[in-house]
Amino acid sequence: KNEVEQSPQNLTAQEGEFITINCSYSVGISALHWLQQHPGGGIVSLFMLSSGKKKHGRLIATINIQEKHSSLHITASHPRDSAVYICAVRSVETSGSRLTFGEGTQLTVNP
């Protein structure tokens, strides 16, 4: 079992739909990151969370430390949101020296 599990692996939505991507992890963490990887391979950091909730534009990220679970929500989705979304955690065991990544969620938003 991977330390970081994402669901779903693939997600197709229609423009305007509300989207949720889930991430569960099995280790103690100091922080959790949500990353967006564009088709060309470039990676953008969307959020870094250690508790609670963060919002940036149409993106919302939440984390429940007790349940070891985080969600990334996209409101009013748009075709330009199509990308791979990756959850990554910093384990307290490694003193934050590395990120452990989920397998990613491929999101396709159709017009």
Added chain:
Amino acid sequence: GAGVSQSPSNKVTEKGKDVELRCDPISGHTALYWYRQRLGQGLEFLIYFQGNSAPDKSGLPSDRFSAERTGESVSTLTIQRTQQEDSAVYLCASSLGSPTEAFFGQGTRLTVV
């Protein structure tokens, strides 16, 4: 520059040759990370530099891989005697420290033929 810069963006090399990949982090970022992403797979940690501390090399897959960083500046990842399984996108990221938000470069796509 404003972001993490990696060069070259693409590299095709013959099996057995050595390659050197470069990462120029955001100015002032003390932490620098190298990751690898093979085709169709997730990201793998390779190595982590934090200031002048000894680097965490625990992710390097073999002794053909090495990396250097002088102070808080440029880092180079060297792969000796490249093999076809080394073909991947090599990503560099930097951050102010750990744990803080990491900023990624565009990556170097390495193809070993």
